[in-house]
Amino acid sequence: SSQCLSAQHLLSQNQLPLRQSWCVDGDLETESPRVLSKMEGSVSSHEPVCVEVKEKEYCIHTASDLGSGHSLSIVARPTAADAILAAFLASGTTPLLYKHGLEIRSVPDKGKGLVTAISIKKKETILLERAYVVASAQGFANAARSQDQLLFDAVVDQLSVVDQEVVMSLDMGLGNKSIENIMKTNAFACQLEDGSVGDGYICLFPSVSRINHACQPNAHARFIPKTLQMEVKALRDIGAGEEISISYDKIDLKYAERQQSYKDGWNFSCTCSLCTASRADIAGSDERRARFAQLRKMLENLTADTYDAQQIVAWEKEVMEISAREGLDVLLAADYERLAYVYAGHGMVRDAKLWAEKAKESLLEWVAVEGGPNNEVRRLDALLAELNA
Numbered sequence: 001s002s003q004c005l006s007a008q009h010l011l012s013q014n015q016l017p018l019r020q021s022w023c024v025d026g027d028l029e030t031e032s033p034r035v036l037s038k039m040e041g042s043v044s045s046h047e048p049v050c051v052e053v054k055e056k057e058y059c060i061h062t063a064s065d066l067g068s069g070h071s072l073s074i075v076a077r078p079t080a081a082d083a084i085l086a087a088f089l090a091s092g093t094t095p096l097l098y099k100h101g102l103e104i105r106s107v108p109d110k111g112k113g114l115v116t117a118i119s120i121k122k123k124e125t126i127l128l129e130r131a132y133v134v135a136s137a138q139g140f141a142n143a144a145r146s147q148d149q150l151l152f153d154a155v156v157d158q159l160s161v162v163d164q165e166v167v168m169s170l171d172m173g174l175g176n177k178s179i180e181n182i183m184k185t186n187a188f189a190c191q192l193e194d195g196s197v198g199d200g201y202i203c204l205f206p207s208v209s210r211i212n213h214a215c216q217p218n219a220h221a222r223f224i225p226k227t228l229q230m231e232v233k234a235l236r237d238i239g240a241g242e243e244i245s246i247s248y249d250k251i252d253l254k255y256a257e258r259q260q261s262y263k264d265g266w267n268f269s270c271t272c273s274l275c276t277a278s279r280a281d282i283a284g285s286d287e288r289r290a291r292f293a294q295l296r297k298m299l300e301n302l303t304a305d306t307y308d309a310q311q312i313v314a315w316e317k318e319v320m321e322i323s324a325r326e327g328l329d330v331l332l333a334a335d336y337e338r339l340a341y342v343y344a345g346h347g348m349v350r351d352a353k354l355w356a357e358k359a360k361e362s363l364l365e366w367v368a369v370e371g372g373p374n375n376e377v378r379r380l381d382a383l384l385a386e387l388n389a
């Protein structure tokens with residue numbers, strides 16, 4: 001239904017759930033605002049506005065850092081809000097890191113976009129920005145159904161005046177000017193530590209949200225749970241005058257899948273260079289992406305009985321060729337790791353180390369972050385230690 005908010009921007013394809021349903025059954029009963037004790041120190045907090053849905057309480061809690069003027073609105077269960085507030089406090093007064101030469105400009109067919117006036121090197125951090133709003137997807141959907149405008153007003157009204165202006169000037173998509181539409185058009189899925197409540201979350205980063213989507217993007221965004229920041233890094237060298245782009249959904253989707261996803265989830269038809277290429281070029285890209293998916297499935301499904309080192313090496317070579325062509329390198333850490341094990345299994349320690357190092361580097365570059373999933377890094381460290389022994 002139109003009340004269901006779905007499919008927010010999907011970032012790191014390895015660590016985030018593909019889609020979050022924002023739809024929650026049942027009606028809302030709103031409660032009168034409850035007063036909680038104010039935050040200590042230099043952070044002030046508004047009294048939370050709460051609603052109860054099916055015996056679960058969701059509150060809008062806003063904290064402002066009096067020193068920096070930064071504010072953060074949180075829509076979450078009370079336990080989760082405490083954990084998120086702790087991250088806000090721990091992150092201190094992290095400034096917006098904005099690479100010199102970036103400009104928000106009108107771009108053809110896509111409203112505004114982020115353009116760089118100077119060249120950027122592969123792997124450079126382009127943008128590092130704090131969250132302005134963190135919302136439980138479930139809580140936000142509940143609030144959306146409550147028709148209690150008070151709740152949504154609080155998300156914005158309790159932010160600092162400067163932050164309010166920034167948030168309310170964002171793209172509304174096709175909808176009217178409301179925080180609901182702003183979140184739907186601009187928020188990213190963000191997986192964070194929420195005190196074991198286990199909700200899905202969406203986060204709003206106003207500058208990052210000026211970056212348009214492309215199906216072969218030149219940049220990659222990843223969420224840093226520990227500091228509630230979003231980091232955008234260059235996937236390749238970017239030339240002066242180029243628009244910065246990221247992928248909002250999984251990066252390896254085929255044409256029809258992507259068009260559907262962007263229509264359903266964000267309500268736009270993608271006009272990126274890959275989607276507006278010739279039919280032949282789109283078909284060629286789709287074919288490579290289908291083969292990429294097939295190869296990875298075969299590799300993942302290998303068992304001790306079907307294990308064949310030569311076959312694996314040949315398949316991985318093909319995976320890497322397709323990846324280079326289609327710009328899928330952020331997905332390859334598992335493939336590098338697989339090769340490391342194949343070579344280690346054949347006593348080829350030098351090659352094994354090379355691939356293990358490459359896998360680790362790829363994870364640290366694009367996936368693993370402070371407070372985020374880093375089991376893979378630990379596993380690779382153990383492998384490297386064994387190879388070095």
Ligand SMILES: C[S@@+](CC[C@H](N)C(=O)[O-])C[C@H]1O[C@@H](n2cnc3c(N)ncnc32)[C@H](O)[C@@H]1O
Binds near residue numbers: 110173267
């Ligand atoms: C997160 S905002 C991006 C910034 C936005 N263009 C602005 O003016 O603030 C998402 C919106 O930008 C537009 N957009 C982003 N990527 C696009 C693409 N590849 N093709 C067409 N429109 C796109 C759509 O209107 C979408 O709803």
